[in-house]
Amino acid sequence: MRQQFIEILNSYNNLRTTPYQPTASDEAKLLTNVAPTTIRAALNLDKRKYKVQGSVGAGKWTDTPWISVFDKEITESAQQGFYIVYLFRKDMRGVYLSLNQGTTYVASKFKGLNPKKKMKQIAENIRQSLDIDRTIFPNESIDLKASTTNAKNYTAAHICGKYYDALALPDDEQLKVDLKNLLKIYEQLKIQMAGRGTEEMLDYYLQKEEIEDTQFQSDVQVAEPSNTPLVPQPVPPQVESNGKQQWKRNASIAKEALRNEDYLCEVNNGHLSFTSAITNKNFVEAHHLIPMKLQALFSWSLDVPGNIVSLCPNCHRKIHHASKSERKELIEVLYSKKINRLKSFGIDIQLKDLLKAYAC
Numbered sequence: 001m002r003q004q005f006i007e008i009l010n011s012y013n014n015l016r017t018t019p020y021q022p023t024a025s026d027e028a029k030l031l032t033n034v035a036p037t038t039i040r041a042a043l044n045l046d047k048r049k050y051k052v053q054g055s056v057g058a059g060k061w062t063d064t065p066w067i068s069v070f071d072k073e074i075t076e077s078a079q080q081g082f083y084i085v086y087l088f089r090k091d092m093r094g095v096y097l098s099l100n101q102g103t104t105y106v107a108s109k110f111k112g113l114n115p116k117k118k119m120k121q122i123a124e125n126i127r128q129s130l131d132i133d134r135t136i137f138p139n140e141s142i143d144l145k146a147s148t149t150n151a152k153n154y155t156a157a158h159i160c161g162k163y164y165d166a167l168a169l170p171d172d173e174q175l176k177v178d179l180k181n182l183l184k185i186y187e188q189l190k191i192q193m194a195g196r197g198t199e200e201m202l203d204y205y206l207q208k209e210e211i212e213d214t215q216f217q218s219d220v221q222v223a224e225p226s227n228t229p230l231v232p233q234p235v236p237p238q239v240e241s242n243g244k245q246q247w248k249r250n251a252s253i254a255k256e257a258l259r260n261e262d263y264l265c266e267v268n269n270g271h272l273s274f275t276s277a278i279t280n281k282n283f284v285e286a287h288h289l290i291p292m293k294l295q296a297l298f299s300w301s302l303d304v305p306g307n308i309v310s311l312c313p314n315c316h317r318k319i320h321h322a323s324k325s326e327r328k329e330l331i332e333v334l335y336s337k338k339i340n341r342l343k344s345f346g347i348d349i350q351l352k353d354l355l356k357a358y359a360c
């Protein structure tokens with residue numbers, strides 16, 4: 001494998017200066033034929049289970065040639081589904097090993113609506129759901145040094161992987177071990193899919209936070225409120241969810257925060273919604289002003305009443321889905337209302353950092 005990667009890295013830029021004749025050139029066949037065959041043989045990949053394919057571009061030489069390993073039960077095309085790919089940088093200074101996703105579905109569904117942002121969000125949610133050893137696969141972002149749509153999509157859709165510098169390519173044994181390890185992560189992803197189609201999975205990863213939040217709000221409705229002393233609280237233990245450590249929110253603490261506000265909206269206590277069938281109170285939802293995913297940056301728990309705001313459903317939708325300026329306005333109001341209470345719980349944050357957490 002190593003020898004062929006070196007030959008590709010050394011010859012591709014020269015190949016690109018010649019007319020596009022992918023079947024007539026030995027350098028092209030190295031990518032489309034020789035190297036894929038070597039990879040298949042090196043890892044003893046079963047033909048019935050895996051398709052190994054290389055590409056130099058369709059109709060013209062691509063900036064970023066690739067060699068992919070497709071699990072046939074997931075996909076047989078780089079356009080859709082999830083797959084493993086060696087992506088060569090345009091400057092041929094190195095090659096990435098990447099767990100990646102086909103982008104056709106997301107690109108067309110979110111056409112004109114920043115589909116790359118959605119691809120990144122999917123990649124992030126997939127990363128969070130997989131057990132990935134960061135010492136083996138440290139790279140959460142890649143840069144192919146190319147500006148084509150394809151190259152940008154690979155970058156946005158990259159889930160995890162590692163980089164091999166052309167001047168420091170590891171030996172065959174190491175390349176094999178890395179690919180084997182990434183195949184195991186690929187297998188984890190397949191188990192999560194549980195027979196579902198790739199488009200269904202992409203929609204699931206896009207809506208994961210909302211699905212989890214809907215479940216959490218239902219839990220809050222039925223939970224008994226706790227009584228948290230007004231002092232800094234220890235960071236909650238991380239719980240494992242789908243192999244990934246997360247800080248779980250406690251529905252009783254959220255209920256306590258809602259009760260403290262008399263089940264009224266903290267943006268404006270005139271925002272009445274309706275009477276909850278469960279609590280018999282005005283229906284409100286709990287929202288963590290500083291998101292729990294930032295817990296690692298704080299010495300004390302973020303899952304405290306001081307950090308949980310009581311919001312009418314409209315304001316809650318607004319803080320998640322409104323335009324940047326409308327969200328900013330809301331966050332500023334809630335920040336000035338909560339900052340002293342946050343400090344009682346040992347949490348201090350600058351408004352600008354909070355706005356950054358909301359991408360405002």
Ligand SMILES: [Zn+2]
Nearest residue numbers: 286287288316
């Ligand atoms: Zn929320």
Ligand SMILES: [Zn+2]
Nearest residue numbers: 265271312315
């Ligand atoms: Zn409101």
